Amino acid sequence: MKLVRSANYSSILNYVLMHVGATLCFFVKPELGAVGIALALYFITGGLGWSVGIHRGLIHRSFKTYRWVENCLALLGALSGLGGPISSSRTHFVRDFCQSNQGIADSELPRKFWRNYLRSPFFCNSWLEPATHDSISETLRQRTFFRWLEHRWVLIGVMATLLYSIGGLTYVVWGLFARVTVSANVFACFDYFCHSPKWGQQRFQLVGASCDGRNNWLVGLLTCGEGWHNNHHAMPTSQRMGVGRFEVDLGYAMICGMQWAGLVWDLMPPECALKSNALPIVINPTDSTNDGRAS
Numbered sequence: 485m486k487l488v489r490s491a492n493y494s495s496i497l498n499y500v501l502m503h504v505g506a507t508l509c510f511f512v513k514p515e516l517g518a519v520g521i522a523l524a525l526y527f528i529t530g531g532l533g534w535s536v537g538i539h540r541g542l543i544h545r546s547f548k549t550y551r552w553v554e555n556c557l558a559l560l561g562a563l564s565g566l567g568g569p570i571s572s573s574r575t576h577f578v579r580d581f582c583q584s585n586q587g588i589a590d591s592e593l594p595r596k597f598w599r600n601y602l603r604s605p606f607f608c609n610s611w612l613e614p615a616t617h618d619s620i621s622e623t624l625r626q627r628t629f630f631r632w633l634e635h636r637w638v639l640i641g642v643m644a645t646l647l648y649s650i651g652g653l654t655y656v657v658w659g660l661f662a663r664v665t666v667s668a669n670v671f672a673c674f675d676y677f678c679h680s681p682k683w684g685q686q687r688f689q690l691v692g693a694s695c696d697g698r699n700n701w702l703v704g705l706l707t708c709g710e711g712w713h714n715n716h717h718a719m720p721t722s723q724r725m726g727v728g729r730f731e732v733d734l735g736y737a738m739i740c741g742m743q744w745a746g747l748v749w750d751l752m753p754p755e756c757a758l759k760s761n762a763l764p765i766v767i768n769p770t771d772s773t774n775d776g777r778a779s
């Protein structure tokens with residue numbers, strides 16, 4: 485089996501467009517409201533939408549919710565600029581397959597930052613040959629609304645129109661171009677910083693896996709919890725990624741808020757989601773006195 489990559493020209497065009505648009509921040513008059521809405525949208529679309537709704541909700545089924553809540557979260561996630569539910573699920577499947585198994589040709593995570601960056605979904609499509617069945621993506625594909633969420637340019641147009649009608653060009657520059665540029669760069673850097681022994685710590689070792697991820701607190705903050713990536717490798721279906729007292733996981737806080745409001749239920753606790761091949765480097769993954777350092 486081998487991993488195959490090809491240039492994703494639509495993504496590359498989007499990446500370039502967003503970066504060029506973001507440079508307009510230096511030319512438009514700064515407005516507090518525009519910066520505020522960009523910040524709010526960063527966490528609402530990237531955190532609540534993509535991390536909670538698409539990643540933890542649709543891909544890992546780590547909680548149950550109403551179908552309309554699923555649709556709303558998926559819409560928010562698609563507006564993050566990180567991909568719709570189906571494409572995100574496909575990318576996730578390929579990566580997870582390569583990292584959970586050994587010996588897949590060309591799947592090794594490169595040690596060089598730029599090689600890693602340029603292999604992110606913002607530049608490349610990736611798939612396995614021979615094709616391997618991906619039941620989650622196939623299930624998501626059956627929903628018309630999710631297929632619609634894969635229309636990147638429509639979503640960008642809707643977002644730009646909305647922001648322009650609220651506050652004019654400054655809101656579009658900050659709330660769309662600058663925000664998506666930051667999101668894209670954070671996630672393009674993710675693979676390197678969350679898999680490199682230089683930049684993170686481990687709570688678990690994954691027996692038989694080609695990669696077991698690293699926990700990085702800064703990435704954890706910027707991605708609403710996704711940076712606790714070694715925890716996620718070990719407990720992929722857990723709705724909670726930061727499991728220690730100091731492992732800030734905004735996505736988990738959002739899920740708790742939704743649970744309090746009665747919007748989600750049957751949350752998967754970390755200890756029940758632990759994979760059979762995950763060997764804890766500490767005994768209790770929820771032990772708040774643990775500092776997450778390998779010993």
Ligand SMILES: [Zn+2]
Nearest residue numbers: 583697713717
């Ligand atoms: Zn990983």
Ligand SMILES: [Zn+2]
Nearest residue numbers: 539544576720
């Ligand atoms: Zn995952």
